[in-house]
Each structure stands twice: as structure tokens, then as C-alpha cells.
Amino acid sequence: MRVALHSVLKEGQESGYEQVHATVPEDLLEALRRAGITNWRIWRSGRHLFHLVDCEDFPAAMAALDKDPANQRWQEFIGAYVDHFEDTGGSPAESERMALGEVWELSTQTGAAEHG
Template sequence: MQRIALRTRLRPGAEATYDKEHATIPADLEAEMRAAGVRSWTIWRDGLDLFHYVEVEDYAALQDRLRGSAANQAWQLQMNRLLDGDFDASSTGLPRVWTMGPPAGGTEGEAA
């Protein structure tokens, strides 16, 4: 499983529209993303800055599959009008700088 972080930025004034339109995504797009190995995709917004966290089997394979997807092309067209620059589908994600793992002697989600 790959864990990918991405950053995008909204155009000023697009915050409410983005939040409203991104509250749900088209069912056909979600189905394609899940079939391509996406386990979860979360987006946080801080003002104009968007931070994406993706858990996916193979991010490069996901990008290849979605490039030819009519559902994804329509969605990107809809969303890119709100972004300060188009979403870079070729991005490999933000480089990881640091991670805090589970506590010594325990496992994640388990008391030591």
C-alpha cells in the first residue's frame, strides 16, 4: 500500500464552491478509483491550500488508469476551474520528511 500526499491550491473566492462540489464525487468516478486500488482519499482545506492524503495500491497505475477515464476527465474539468493551476496528474506526491511510528513496544492503535 502506498501513502501519497498531494498539495493543490484554490483560486481566491472558490472555497465555498469547491467545498460544496467536493462534498460528494460522482459514483462512477469513485467506482473507477476503487477498482484502480484506491483504499482512501482524504482532502483537508486550510484557506486556499488543499492537502490530499491517498492510500492506494499503486499510485502510478492509478494515474495511468484515470488518464483514460471519461468520468475522471469530466471531474478534472469541473474541479480545475476552481484551482490555481490545473491538478498535476503526473505528480508523484510530496516527499516525506518525517514520520512518527507506533510507540516502542506496541503497535499502532494498541496501548503499550
């Protein structure tokens, strides 16, 4: 499963956010792996961050991370940089409200056209 997220940085924290992500703590990397996350990429445009998360089960991964001390420490630390994650207004589950809805994918369309 691949999930896209959108968060917004606090004013003036753009370069600091990138600096702290130059080397993410090893215990956080291990927590992400334990939660079933195989990859997490982040792009930035101004104060807006766009995340692409690869995992088996996003709600389960987020629930596991919520309980993990390494992630709790990271969230407390990174809160100085991140203002908020956008709420997409989806399901009542917080992790599902964070996920952006997919609009279009080239490979899906071209694959359907080739087989249809």
C-alpha cells in the same frame, strides 16, 4: 502506499470547492476504486488543499485515471475551482512530481526505538 499531495484553489473558490465535494459523483468513486485507490482524504487551509491518497501503486492509479472518462469529466468540472497541483520537482513522471516527500512519522520512530 500512502501519498500526500498539495494543490491550490483559485481565488474565491474555497466554499464552492467544499460544496461540490459534499457529494462526489458515483461514477468518479467507481473510477477511483477501479484505479486501486482505497481512500482519498482532503484537508483545506485557506486556498491550500492537502490530499492523502491510499493505494497500491500511485503512478499506475494516476495513469488509469488519466484514461477514465468519469475522471476526465470530473477534472474538466473541478478545474473551475483548482488552480494547480504543486510540483515537488521530483522524477520526470507527473504523478511522482506531485507527491510530497515524507519528512517524519511518529509510529516509525517509536517503532524503531522500541525494537532498537
